[in-house]
Amino acid sequence: MTGKRQVARGTFVVGMRAPEIAAGVRAGQFVNLGWPGGPLLRRPFSVYRAEGEHIEIVLKVVGAGTAQLLAMEPGDRLSCLGPLGRGFDFGNGGRQAVLVSGGLGVAPMLLAARDARAAGMNITWVHGARTAAELCAESDGDTVIWATDDGSQGIQGTAVAAAPDADVIVACGPNRMLAAVAGRWPGAQVAVETYMGCGTGVCLGCAIPLQRGGYDRACKEGPVYRAADVDWPALPSHLPYAVTI
Amino acid sequence: MTGKRQVARGTFVVGMRAPEIAAGVRAGQFVNLGWPGGPLLRRPFSVYRAEGEHIEIVLKVVGAGTAQLLAMEPGDRLSCLGPLGRGFDFGNGGRQAVLVSGGLGVAPMLLAARDARAAGMNITWVHGARTAAELCAESDGDTVIWATDDGSQGIQGTAVAAAPDADVIVACGPNRMLAAVAGRWPGAQVAVETYMGCGTGVCLGCAIPLQRGGYDRACKEGPVYRAADVDWPALPSHLPYAVTI
Amino acid sequence: MTVDMSVALGAMKLRGPVLAASGTFGYGTEVPLLDRSALGAMVSKGIFLRAREGTAPPRIAETPSGMLNAIGLQGPGAEALVRDYAPRWAEWDFPVLVNINGESASEYGELTARLDGVAGIAGFEINISCPNVEQGGLYFGNDPHAAAAVTEAVRKRTKLPVWVKLTPMVGDIGVIARAVESAGADALCAINTFVGMSIDINSYGPRLSFRTGGLSGPAIRPLAVHLAHQAARAVRIPVIGIGGIMRADDALEFLVAGCSAVQVGTATFVNPNAIAEVHDGIGAFLTAKGFGSLDELPRYLPRD
Amino acid sequence: MTVDMSVALGAMKLRGPVLAASGTFGYGTEVPLLDRSALGAMVSKGIFLRAREGTAPPRIAETPSGMLNAIGLQGPGAEALVRDYAPRWAEWDFPVLVNINGESASEYGELTARLDGVAGIAGFEINISCPNVEQGGLYFGNDPHAAAAVTEAVRKRTKLPVWVKLTPMVGDIGVIARAVESAGADALCAINTFVGMSIDINSYGPRLSFRTGGLSGPAIRPLAVHLAHQAARAVRIPVIGIGGIMRADDALEFLVAGCSAVQVGTATFVNPNAIAEVHDGIGAFLTAKGFGSLDELPRYLPRD
Ligand SMILES: Cc1cc2nc3c(=O)[nH]c(=O)nc-3n(C[C@H](O)[C@H](O)[C@H](O)COP(=O)(O)OP(=O)(O)OC[C@H]3O[C@@H](n4cnc5c(N)ncnc54)[C@H](O)[C@@H]3O)c2cc1C
Numbered sequence A, B: 001m002t003g004k005r006q007v008a009r010g011t012f013v014v015g016m017r018a019p020e021i022a023a024g025v026r027a028g029q030f031v032n033l034g035w036p037g038g039p040l041l042r043r044p045f046s047v048y049r050a051e052g053e054h055i056e057i058v059l060k061v062v063g064a065g066t067a068q069l070l071a072m073e074p075g076d077r078l079s080c081l082g083p084l085g086r087g088f089d090f091g092n093g094g095r096q097a098v099l100v101s102g103g104l105g106v107a108p109m110l111l112a113a114r115d116a117r118a119a120g121m122n123i124t125w126v127h128g129a130r131t132a133a134e135l136c137a138e139s140d141g142d143t144v145i146w147a148t149d150d151g152s153q154g155i156q157g158t159a160v161a162a163a164p165d166a167d168v169i170v171a172c173g174p175n176r177m178l179a180a181v182a183g184r185w186p187g188a189q190v191a192v193e194t195y196m197g198c199g200t201g202v203c204l205g206c207a208i209p210l211q212r213g214g215y216d217r218a219c220k221e222g223p224v225y226r227a228a229d230v231d232w233p234a235l236p237s238h239l240p241y242a243v244t245i
Numbered sequence C, D: 001m002t003v004d005m006s007v008a009l010g011a012m013k014l015r016g017p018v019l020a021a022s023g024t025f026g027y028g029t030e031v032p033l034l035d036r037s038a039l040g041a042m043v044s045k046g047i048f049l050r051a052r053e054g055t056a057p058p059r060i061a062e063t064p065s066g067m068l069n070a071i072g073l074q075g076p077g078a079e080a081l082v083r084d085y086a087p088r089w090a091e092w093d094f095p096v097l098v099n100i101n102g103e104s105a106s107e108y109g110e111l112t113a114r115l116d117g118v119a120g121i122a123g124f125e126i127n128i129s130c131p132n133v134e135q136g137g138l139y140f141g142n143d144p145h146a147a148a149a150v151t152e153a154v155r156k157r158t159k160l161p162v163w164v165k166l167t168p169m170v171g172d173i174g175v176i177a178r179a180v181e182s183a184g185a186d187a188l189c190a191i192n193t194f195v196g197m198s199i200d201i202n203s204y205g206p207r208l209s210f211r212t213g214g215l216s217g218p219a220i221r222p223l224a225v226h227l228a229h230q231a232a233r234a235v236r237i238p239v240i241g242i243g244g245i246m247r248a249d250d251a252l253e254f255l256v257a258g259c260s261a262v263q264v265g266t267a268t269f270v271n272p273n274a275i276a277e278v279h280d281g282i283g284a285f286l287t288a289k290g291f292g293s294l295d296e297l298p299r300y301l302p303r304d
């Protein structure tokens, strides 16, 4: 770990040295973190930024593992596995990319902006949160739109409602929000959250129910899916966090 | 935790604030330490020094728990249960007390010197280790005798062999050494080591086999015993340390 | 706002759902200044009719999130229990049950007869994890007939509450649960420790002198919740959940899974005040959820 | 100095004692750059004759020093296995065994017949933790007759090594172990996961959609060592120890307790290189103790 800073109420950005991951990561991919004295299983986090030999992740405390992570100090060692999963695809082009994120869903968006820009696209950044204090102010778009549930900053309402249409839509946020994305833009690319056992495709613990039946692995075929491909009602929208010792 | 210093090779003294324990502790009693992220069970340590609101313990790393303890920094919080057990008894007087310790057995001896002196006794401090580097140099006696297995400091040989006879003998060290004490001075008071589950007398995990048959609880009736009362061959002389995660 | 935490286990009314587990609270007299005001009931260390020395050390070993113990039911026997401890229990404001053990059904019965009616003894918890010496050392606990026979032998000698503490080392806990329910148990306690072994690789043998020991602590909690839940689905009498409860959330898992009360064991070793903290934490949870009593807590207990 | 780490499991020679456990290493192809040179053998993810979707999410939950899983044996079925994976296995320098599953003894037999003789498939590990649909959903694994019947059904269809993977959810593992030994098993694998349950106290129900799951990881290690030891004492065929092995010392516990080899499961999730590290650590231990081969490691295996 190389640094830690707060970017919104309860939301932090944590930096770490990881040269190989920094060199190869694509937007929407994640790393699986473990640390001495940590929980048994690793914890997955989207890569937020990659520069030189360093990567950053966005961190919100929801349980014992994330609390330990936040308590760590620069200099402490983490084991970082990645980059994992399939990221957003900007290959088929289009001129206009809209990046829609809610809450922690902002995590893959800085890299998404980078990759979309590299593909020659114009970027609209749409980010929403419950209230201004929880809005992550770091952004990267040709157009930037804020949305808050209580109207305390930007448009009142959800990021999905606030976003314009476009050729390429990528979205990340709570599964409930992504279901709304699927309703409006079946062809959008969405990054979903699930529990993960291994992050490398061997445990089948990260099952994503598919519209065509059966399950995919979020860590391997995902975490990015075509919105209409996911069977949203069958995907738990709420992940209960809790490992007590 | 309030401080940490090295007193011999691999041997540290760790200080902590514990006003009630500091006020009441007697030589030979112990505290049972737990800490966040630590092993399931607490770890027992003799009280080394008690001054004002602070106590000190001697710490040697033998396994995962003691390694974590040593890695802690002043300011970190420990949960400290004590004082526990029955300490040395200098009540029946005598003029001369000999304190015999080997290796980590030095832990209860500073308090033993304090209590013996309070009972009006003259003190001979005998401390032994394998080699000079492992000898804890802190001592408190009217006479001080060092012993090392390799003769690198003081008398060559064991602390038991180096010690004079006296009215009151108190001893602490590996169980093998205490068995030798029992051979030479059946009436000596010795502080023994066992595995402990609770430290408070409820689990019966700390069984000490008795000469008269049956078992006592090291944490309640002990850890100080009349040397001849313990069935030494039935007491494990080697405690294998190892909890892996 | 105070929450009604009382629990009725058949005819026995408890002021709270958090009990002290046998063998982890001694005889209740060991820790002098302990606050016992939250204790629903105490189950005393397991006892045989006659005094027992217990096993040679080492008796315990720590394992990941757990501990193994092989105490060997060290205890003073029934006479000393009646003489030294029961009179003190009689003064306390919570019931004390005695965890009873024997090597044959008739020995269990004899022990019950000796203790029944003694002031301070409010009931019995039958430990059926003992080897049945009459049947060649097989365990009472995984034979429904033997378990029922022991329950009947105790039931016949007392009108006090009789609980049966189930062992997890069975193929189907429901079968044993129903057998002892039919034999007259007032409540079931699920579960006792799992048999485990830890090897010292440097001495090429077991860490414990007894070779095997009983595993307790958080490691076993998911197994214990499952078994307690299975037992609760199998019978109509109350089930008391046990295994790896360290804090209120853990106890609530058992309560939601269909248990009427819980026992806290190993946690007390780590934190002598664990029972009070678990009790208070359950109260705080119920309050936060807007429930006025423990009875209102939703239970997950599908009967199929 | 190099240590001879090879192991003979009946007719099957392995270059090392550390194997990949079924369901925790996929089909061996998922992690591209993984170093497989230390792998003694791989057991592939459990498969049925026909493709299976598996259970709905959530499928996993973490517990103290352990995890629960209810994957529901998701898999592509025998045809796809033969088509997509076996050809790659045929190129590898370690044997791959297939973990086979069925709802009746004859289904196990049919699956074996389909896979026997396919290049790349070196043997079979029978998973008897499945419900026996013909006998009303009871488990094969805790009925010695059913377990033996499945073993025979498989044995009749193949000359390749047949291992039987025992479930811990039994009253006496020795009875099952002897039954499947008599039915022709070449080795036993002990053990599969323990059934457990975890409750989400905020939604008042199980965390897993399947309600229960199998507990794996360090939490179960002392229980697994005991069961593997009991199995090893009960039979003459080799026993492969499984359960909570995270590092070499843990594997050595099983080896000292009488196992001929071990399988590593959950550890691979945490550390994709766990198997290589366990293998190397065993080698380093043997060297430090002055042993020239794994065979020289003292075993604690009293036969009484
Ligand atoms: C692809 C992906 C990307 C993610 N990116 C981010 C991010 O950028 N920033 C961020 O703060 N969080 C992110 N998360 C969520 C983050 O992984 C969880 O908040 C974290 O695992 C919770 O751990 P905990 O110990 O605090 O909670 P606990 O209460 O201990 O979690 C309990 C159990 O659930 C598992 N678990 C809980 N939540 C999740 C989850 N969402 N995904 C996988 N396993 C889970 C844990 O592994 C553990 O087994 C991401 C999740 C996924 C799947």
Ligand SMILES: Cc1cc2nc3c(=O)[nH]c(=O)nc-3n(C[C@H](O)[C@H](O)[C@H](O)COP(=O)(O)OP(=O)(O)OC[C@H]3O[C@@H](n4cnc5c(N)ncnc54)[C@H](O)[C@@H]3O)c2cc1C
Binding pocket: B030, B039, B041, B042, B043, B044, B045, B046, B047, B057, B058, B059, B060, B061, B062, B063, B064, B065, B066, B067, B104, B107, B192, B193, B194, B195, B196, B223, B239, B240, B241, B242, B243, C061, C062
């Ligand atoms: C009365 C008493 C006084 C002690 N005083 C000191 C002291 O002053 N300084 C010092 O360095 N050490 C002292 N010890 C020993 C110290 O408690 C052990 O070194 C420590 O518990 C080892 O823990 P670990 O986690 O490092 O080892 P681990 O490998 O994790 O230990 C494994 C398991 O064994 C138990 N255990 C191991 N050794 C002991 C032990 N000796 N006593 C009780 N439980 C044990 C642990 O609780 C754990 O369950 C004392 C022990 C006793 C009983």
Ligand SMILES: Cc1cc2nc3c(=O)[nH]c(=O)nc-3n(C[C@H](O)[C@H](O)[C@H](O)COP(=O)(O)O)c2cc1C
Binding pocket: B197, B203, B204, B205, C021, C022, C023, C024, C045, C046, C047, C069, C071, C073, C099, C127, C165, C191, C192, C193, C215, C216, C217, C218, C220, C242, C243, C244, C245, C263, C264, C265, C266, C267
């Ligand atoms: C040291 C120790 C001694 C125990 N003694 C007994 C006993 O005498 N009788 C009994 O029925 N259970 C006994 N138990 C089992 C506990 O009562 C309880 O069922 C088990 O420890 C699981 O709960 P826990 O995980 O909260 O400790 C003992 C447990 C431990 C750890």
Ligand SMILES: Cc1cc2nc3c(=O)[nH]c(=O)nc-3n(C[C@H](O)[C@H](O)[C@H](O)COP(=O)(O)O)c2cc1C
Binding pocket: A197, A203, A204, A205, D021, D022, D023, D024, D045, D046, D047, D069, D071, D073, D099, D127, D165, D191, D192, D193, D215, D216, D217, D218, D220, D242, D243, D244, D245, D263, D264, D265, D266, D267
């Ligand atoms: C996610 C997961 C999937 C598993 N799938 C199978 C399986 O398909 N067949 C099988 O026999 N065992 C399966 N197992 C059990 C493991 O092979 C192993 O027996 C168990 O996890 C204990 O070992 P461990 O503690 O090292 O993980 C699975 C275990 C896990 C954690």
Ligand code: FES
Binding pocket: A195, A196, A197, A198, A199, A200, A201, A202, A203, A204, A205, A206, A217, A218, A219, A220
């Ligand atoms: S997390 Fe294990 S397969 Fe996806």
Ligand code: FES
Binding pocket: B195, B196, B197, B198, B199, B200, B201, B202, B203, B204, B205, B206, B217, B218, B219, B220
């Ligand atoms: S350590 Fe529990 S009784 Fe002594």
